[in-house]
Amino acid sequence: xxxxxFTTGALIFVALSTPVIAADDKIVITGSSTxxxxxxxxxxxxxxxxxxxxxDVQTGGSSRGINDARSGLAxxxxxxxxxxxxxxxxxxxxxxxxxxxxxxxxxxxxxxLTDQQIVxxxxxxxxxxxxxxxxxxxxxxxxxxxxxxxxxxxxxxFKLKASDIKAHVVIGDNQxxxxxxxxxxxxxxxxxxxxxxFEAGQGTPIKLLGMGGVAASxxxxxxxxxxxxxPLNLVTSKEPTGMTKLFIDYTQSADTHDLVKExxxxxxxx
Amino acid sequence: xxxxxxxxxxxxxxxxxxxVASGILLLIILFLSTEAWPxxxxxxxxxxxxxxxxxxTEGAFDLKPMLVASxxxxxxxxxxxxxxxxxxxxxxxxxxxxxxxxxxxxxIILLAGIPSVVLGLWGLTVIVPLxxxxxxxxxxxxxxxxxxxxxxxxxxxxxxxxxxASIPQFYWVGAAALGLSREGTLLGVALPAIxxxxxxxxxxxxxxxxGETMAVLMVSGNVVQLPTSLFDPxxxxxxxxxxxxxxxxxxxxxxxxxxGLALTVLVFxxxxxARRSGGQVVHA
Numbered sequence: 001x002x003x004x005x006f007t008t009g010a011l012i013f014v015a016l017s018t019p020v021i022a023a024d025d026k027i028v029i030t031g032s033s034t035x036x037x038x039x040x041x042x043x044x045x046x047x048x049x050x051x052x053x054x055x056d057v058q059t060g061g062s063s064r065g066i067n068d069a070r071s072g073l074a075x076x077x078x079x080x081x082x083x084x085x086x087x088x089x090x091x092x093x094x095x096x097x098x099x100x101x102x103x104x105x106x107x108x109x110x111x112x113l114t115d116q117q118i119v120x121x122x123x124x125x126x127x128x129x130x131x132x133x134x135x136x137x138x139x140x141x142x143x144x145x146x147x148x149x150x151x152x153x154x155x156x157x158f159k160l161k162a163s164d165i166k167a168h169v170v171i172g173d174n175q176x177x178x179x180x181x182x183x184x185x186x187x188x189x190x191x192x193x194x195x196x197x198f199e200a201g202q203g204t205p206i207k208l209l210g211m212g213g214v215a216a217s218x219x220x221x222x223x224x225x226x227x228x229x230x231p232l233n234l235v236t237s238k239e240p241t242g243m244t245k246l247f248i249d250y251t252q253s254a255d256t257h258d259l260v261k262e263x264x265x266x267x268x269x270x
Numbered sequence: 271x272x273x274x275x276x277x278x279x280x281x282x283x284x285x286x287x288x289x290v291a292s293g294i295l296l297l298i299i300l301f302l303s304t305e306a307w308p309x310x311x312x313x314x315x316x317x318x319x320x321x322x323x324x325x326x327t328e329g330a331f332d333l334k335p336m337l338v339a340s341x342x343x344x345x346x347x348x349x350x351x352x353x354x355x356x357x358x359x360x361x362x363x364x365x366x367x368x369x370x371x372x373x374x375x376x377x378i379i380l381l382a383g384i385p386s387v388v389l390g391l392w393g394l395t396v397i398v399p400l401x402x403x404x405x406x407x408x409x410x411x412x413x414x415x416x417x418x419x420x421x422x423x424x425x426x427x428x429x430x431x432x433x434x435a436s437i438p439q440f441y442w443v444g445a446a447a448l449g450l451s452r453e454g455t456l457l458g459v460a461l462p463a464i465x466x467x468x469x470x471x472x473x474x475x476x477x478x479x480x481g482e483t484m485a486v487l488m489v490s491g492n493v494v495q496l497p498t499s500l501f502d503p504x505x506x507x508x509x510x511x512x513x514x515x516x517x518x519x520x521x522x523x524x525x526x527x528x529x530g531l532a533l534t535v536l537v538f539x540x541x542x543x544a545r546r547s548g549g550q551v552v553h554a
Contacts, residue, residue: 170492
């Protein structure tokens with residue numbers, strides 16, 4: 001009886017004390033929907049390692065991340081781009097890089113495409129491979145669904161609007177894109193460099209095209225030489241302290257590289 | 271417990287179950303409506319019917335091509351699946367040798383249990399490249415209809431089999447007494463007797479085809495356009511939601527709930543048609 005009473009008392013004590021700690025150590029992070037899934041996963045692991053800490057992740061775009069970090073509404077902002085000139089009052093911490101590469105079927109004889117040729121193919125001005133030096137055959141344009149970060153990066157890089165693109169197949173995730181291109185010798189698509197390099201290494205019949213003379217590889221995304229890529233940043237208004245600093249350090253540590261790769265991004269270190 | 275008390279308990283239990291089941295449906299519709307409301311109030315209902323195209327991030331919300339695609343794909347798949355399903359049920363009941371019948375029965379049940387994502391993957395790696403040889407890009411209305419047809423054949427076959435098994439004995443005896451042949455019994459007595467059950471099975475299968483997402487998403491190309499041929503890629507309402515929901519915000523997200531609402535209306539119309547024309551039971 002006594003021991004039962006003691007257990008109940010202990011349980012009540014634990015139940016009462018936990019939220020108090022949690023309320024003290026809550027990290028609010030808002031911003032880019034590209035970065036959010038990764039930070040959510042890192043946050044879960046961080047919470048496991050630091051009991052009592054809560055990581056609250058909300059999306060709303062890179063601009064919201066910048067604004068919230070500046071106004072103090074969030075402890076940390078997320079931005080899927082580098083800081084602009086007028087944002088130099090903020091501090092950015094790169095947690096990973098996101099790169100996309102153009103993929104063709106390995107049977108395709110075309111080995112390079114200029115930026116203009118890619119734009120012309122995606123806007124429907126070029127519709128046959130013979131126009132860009134390949135063997136004759138109608139081009140199948142594979143595009144991503146609206147809202148996807150890879151589409152956003154692609155459109156931004158080539159200065160296109162979503163409605164400019166004349167697609168023949170619209171896909172959701174990277175895997176579907178790779179399967180579609182692997183099954184169609186005349187298809188062209190774009191997927192995350194990490195996934196494409198892995199699949200090509202596994203013997204899937206696809207090839208990654210270089211951009212502006214730089215080979216599309218995870219290594220070149222990491223060192224920043226590959227043009228069709230962007231940094232994924234955490235942003236703070238002042239030098240981070242306490243739990244916020246601990247969290248930012250953790251996101252940049254090797255502990256999170258497996259999570260970064262799961263989201264098809266490229267981690268910082270080797 | 272007295273008999274009336276037991277009755278009351280049963281009545282209570284059944285009523286609660288019925289209210290919960292219908293209540294959840296009402297809640298879902300309410301949820302869809304409230305999520306869809308922001309875009310209705312801001313851009314209006316007409317934009318969904320009369321916009322030029324579907325570019326939700328640029329403020330264009332035309333749902334017509336996707337409504338047409340959903341409807342066309344489920345119609346096509348049922349046109350393929352219904353004759354196959356009915357024929358296989360009849361074959362099983364009247365013509366197949368017993369050993370073969372049992373094996374066949376199992377195959378149909380297994381087919382009903384294959385996850386749609388597996389069928390989709392098969393479609394993407396086998397059906398799509400085959401259609402590609404006929405006409406690019408391969409991923410098309412036809413590919414979607416073929417994969418869907420395979421998925422809903424078991425529904426039609428199993429409901430038809432169950433209906434055939436439920437035909438009262440005296441129908442067979444009567445037919446035999448009249449000296450009807452096997453074909454005569456089949457075409458003149460059995461099938462007419464279970465007409466409404468077959469129709470109900472077809473409607474059930476069609477509703478499943480309308481609601482299917484994963485397999486369709488993988489094989490039908492997902493380009494938002496009104497199809498002009500079987501080989502055109504199309505996007506269905508369900509695929510639209512699955513493709514864009516994960517990354518949609520604001521009006522875009524809200525517009526996807528309108529897709530969901532449109533799909534619900536389509537299924538309601540189907541259910542209403544099914545009740546109107548297939549409700550009455552022919553045999554006693």
